[in-house]
Amino acid sequence: METDWSKVMEVFTTGIIGVFVVMILLQILTQLSTRVIDFVENLGKGEGSSPEPKSPTAPSKD
Amino acid sequence: MLDILKDLIYSSGAVSLTGGNLVMWLVSFVLLYLAIKKQYEPLLLLPIAFGILIVNLPLTFLMEPEHGLVWFFYHYGIELDIIPPLIFLGLGAMIDFGPLIANPKTLLLGAGAQAGLYVTFFAAVLFGFDLQEAASIAIIGGADGPTTIFLTSKLAPHLLGATAVSAYAYMALVPIIQPPMMKLLTTEHERKIVMGKLRPVSKLQRICFPIVTAMAIMLMVPTAAPLISMLMLGNLFKESGVVERLSKAASNELMNIVTIFLGLSVGATMTAGTFLSPKVLFIFFLGLFAFIVSTGAGLIMAKVMNLFLKDKINPLIGAAGVSAVPMAARCVHKVGSEANRRNYLLMHAMGPNVAGVIGTVVAAAILLKNLG
Numbered sequence: 467m468e469t470d471w472s473k474v475m476e477v478f479t480t481g482i483i484g485v486f487v488v489m490i491l492l493q494i495l496t497q498l499s500t501r502v503i504d505f506v507e508n509l510g511k512g513e514g515s516s517p518e519p520k521s522p523t524a525p526s527k528d
Numbered sequence: 529m530l531d532i533l534k535d536l537i538y539s540s541g542a543v544s545l546t547g548g549n550l551v552m553w554l555v556s557f558v559l560l561y562l563a564i565k566k567q568y569e570p571l572l573l574l575p576i577a578f579g580i581l582i583v584n585l586p587l588t589f590l591m592e593p594e595h596g597l598v599w600f601f602y603h604y605g606i607e608l609d610i611i612p613p614l615i616f617l618g619l620g621a622m623i624d625f626g627p628l629i630a631n632p633k634t635l636l637l638g639a640g641a642q643a644g645l646y647v648t649f650f651a652a653v654l655f656g657f658d659l660q661e662a663a664s665i666a667i668i669g670g671a672d673g674p675t676t677i678f679l680t681s682k683l684a685p686h687l688l689g690a691t692a693v694s695a696y697a698y699m700a701l702v703p704i705i706q707p708p709m710m711k712l713l714t715t716e717h718e719r720k721i722v723m724g725k726l727r728p729v730s731k732l733q734r735i736c737f738p739i740v741t742a743m744a745i746m747l748m749v750p751t752a753a754p755l756i757s758m759l760m761l762g763n764l765f766k767e768s769g770v771v772e773r774l775s776k777a778a779s780n781e782l783m784n785i786v787t788i789f790l791g792l793s794v795g796a797t798m799t800a801g802t803f804l805s806p807k808v809l810f811i812f813f814l815g816l817f818a819f820i821v822s823t824g825a826g827l828i829m830a831k832v833m834n835l836f837l838k839d840k841i842n843p844l845i846g847a848a849g850v851s852a853v854p855m856a857a858r859c860v861h862k863v864g865s866e867a868n869r870r871n872y873l874l875m876h877a878m879g880p881n882v883a884g885v886i887g888t889v890v891a892a893a894i895l896l897k898n899l900g
Contacts (some may be wrong), residue, residue, distance in 0.1 A: 477663070477898045481646045486893040487885060488748050489639035492741060496632040499740050503733050523863050 539562065544586035548800025552584040555798070559693070568700035572673065572791045579795020589660050589723070591796050602793040606681050606688070607780040611790045612674040613758040618783030619674070620762025621775045623853065625737050627879040630726040633833070633875075634845070638831025638883025641849030642891040644822030646670040649895075652814055657807075660684045663895040665811055668695045669818030670701070670888030671852035677794065678755060679892040682900055690797035690808045694815035702855040703862075705816070706847055710863050714843050719867035721842040723876045731767070740762040745890065751900070754894030759885070822850045841876070850878040851884035867893060 537543065559577035563570040583591050583598065587781035590598040607613040628634055645666045652662035660683035668691055669681045676695040680688045698705060710719075738760035745756045765775040802808070830846030844864050848856040864873040 469653060470659070472651065475661060477659065478646050478650055480898060481894050482643055483648070484749070485642045485891050486639050487882070487889060488637075488745065488890045489635045489747065492744055492886070493632045493635040493847060495740055495744050496629060496635070497735065499596065499736050500629060500632070500729075500733050501729060502735060507730060509730065 540563055541586035541588065543808035546586075548804050549584045549586060551804060552798065552800045555803070556584070556795075560773050562697075564701075569696045571702045571787055572696050572794075572851075572852055573700070575691075575788055575791025576627060576696070576795035579792040580689075580798045581795075583785060583796040583799055584730075593801070598792060598796040601725060601789045605786070605789050606677060606793050607685070609754055609795070610677040611683070611786050612681075613754045614786045615674040615790065617727060617758040617762040618760040618780075619779045619787070619853075620738070620764075621779035623759075623766075623882055623885070624782075624878065625763060625882055626729045626734060626881060627726055627875050628882050629733050629737050631879050632878070633837075634879030635883045635886070636833060636850040637826055637829055637846045637880035638887035639849075640887075641822045641851075641884055642670065642887045643829070644820075644825035644850075645818060645891055647825070650813060651817065655814070660899050661687055661799070663899050664691050665814045666818055667691070667888070667895065668698065668815035669813075669822035669850070670884070670891060671695065671699050671850045671886040672885060673699065673707035673820070674790075675755060675851075675888045677790070677890045679721055682896060683776050685797075686802055687808065687811060689794055689803060690811040691839065692794040693798070694812050695837060698814075698819045699814060699852045699855065702852050703859050705819060706856065706859050707863050709820055709823045710827065710844055710847050710860070711830050713824055714831075716867060718831070718843050719864060720871070721840055721846075722868065722871055723873065724839065724873055725834075726868070731769070735764070736769040738767065739834075741886070744887070749893040749897070751896045752889050755889045755892075756886070759889070765823065767851040812822045819850065826850060826884075827855060831857055842871070842873055845873060845877045845880050848879075848881040849884045849887065851881065851888050853881050853885060854878065856884070857881040 545893035555576045559573050561579060563573035572772040575591050582588065590596040593599055612840055648669050649662050649666035653659065654667045657665060662862055663685050664680040667676050673692060673695045678686065679693045741898040742757055742760035746753045762778050765771050826846035826849035827843055830841055833841060834840050842864055844860045848860045850856055860877035861874040864871040
C-alpha cells in the first residue's frame with residue numbers, strides 16, 4: 467500500500483503544534499487562575515486581620 | 529476403555545499444541561520471571577504474563593468472541609474503553625499536581641517530551657507501518673500504559689499486546705534507559721544547577737486546577753475527554769478533601785480490580801498467531817527508540833527554556849516529561865544528586881512528570897482525531 471506522505475506530514479506537524487498550543491494555553495490558564503486565587507486569598511487575609519493586641523506575657527526591652 | 533482414552537487424548541489441548549504456542553509460553557515465563565523475581569512493574573506484568581499463558585493453551589477458547597471468558601473482559605473493558613479511563617480515575621486520586629501548579633512552566637517540558645513521540649511516528653512510517661500502526665507505536669514514547677492501550681485499541685487493536693507490554697516494560701526500565709541519555713545531553717555544570725524551593729500551593733488552587741484543566745483540555749481537544757475527565761475527577765476527589773472514601777476507593781480497590789482485568793485482557797491478545805511476526809517484534813525496538821527520543825526531546829526542551837529564563841532550571845527535569853510517574857522523577861533526582869549532593873530535584877521533577885501525563889493524553893487525542 468502506498469504511503470500518503472502528505473497525511474504523514476499533516477499528522478506530524480499538527481501533532482507537534484497542537485500539543486504545544488494546548489500545553490501553553492494550559493500554562494497560561496494555570497498561572498492566571500493561581501494569581502487570581504492568590505490575590506483573592508491575600509485580600510481575604512488583609513480584611514480579616516486586625517492589629518494584634520499586645521500580649522501581657524510578651525518580653526519587653528524595658 | 530481404549531476408545532474413551534483415545535477420545536480423551538484427541539479432545540485434549542495437548543494434541544493441538546503448535547510451535548508458536550510453545551514460544552509464547554516462553555515469552556510468558558520470561559515476563560513472569562521479570563515480574564516476580566525482578567519486580568519489574570509486577571502489578572501489570574504478572575496478569576499480562578498469565579494472560580499470555582492461558583490464551584496459548586489450545587482449545588480453551590478464552591478469547592473466542594461472544595463465548596470466551598477473557599474475551600468478555602477484553603471486549604467490555606478495553607474495546608468499549610472502560611478500563612483505561614478507570615485507571616486514570618485512580619491515577620488522578622493518587623497524583624499530586626502541587627509541583628506543577630507551583631511552577632506551571634514545567635507544562636512545556638511535558639509538551640517537549642511529546643515531540644519525540646511524533647519523531648517516532650515518522651520513523652515507524654518509514655519502516656513500513658501504516659499510519660494507524662505508527663501512531664500506536666509512537667505513543668509508547670509517552671511511557672503511559674493506559675494511554676497506549678486507549679489509543680492502540682482504537683487505531684491498531686491487533687498490536688495491542690505488543691504496544692502495551694512494550695510501554696510497561698520500558699516504564700520499568702526507566703532507571704536503566706534514561707540516565708545515559710541524561711548524561712549525554714547535559715553538561716556536568718548543567719546537572720549541578722540547584723533550583724530554588726517551590727512556592728506553597730493553597731488548597732483552593734489545588735481544587736481549581738483539575739476543574740480548569742478538564743474544561744480547558746476538553747474544550748480544545750474533545751477526543752481527550754474519556755481520559756482527562758477521569759484523571760481530573762480522581763484528582764478532584766483527592767484535593768477536595770470531602771470524599772475521602774471515594775478517593776480511597778478510586779486509588780485502591782477500583783484501581784486494583786481494573787488492573788487485574790486490564791493485565792489479563794492485554795496478555796490474552798498475545799496469541800502466537802498475532803504476536804509472532806517480525807513486524808510485531810520490531811515494535812519493541814521502535815518502542816525503545818520512542819522512549820529514548822522522548823527523553824532526549826524533554827532534555828532539549830529544558831535547555832531551550834534555559835536560554836530565556838532568568839532563574840535557570842536544571843535541564844535534567846526535562847527527562848521527567850515522559851510521564852512514567854514517579855519513576856522518571858526519581859531517576860532525575862538520583863542523577864542530579866550524583867552531580868551535586870545539595871541538589872534535591874524530586875519535587876521539581878514531579879512537575880514535568882505529571883505534565884507528561886497530561887501531554888501524552890493530549891498527544892494521543894490529537895493522533896486519534898487525525899487518524900481515528
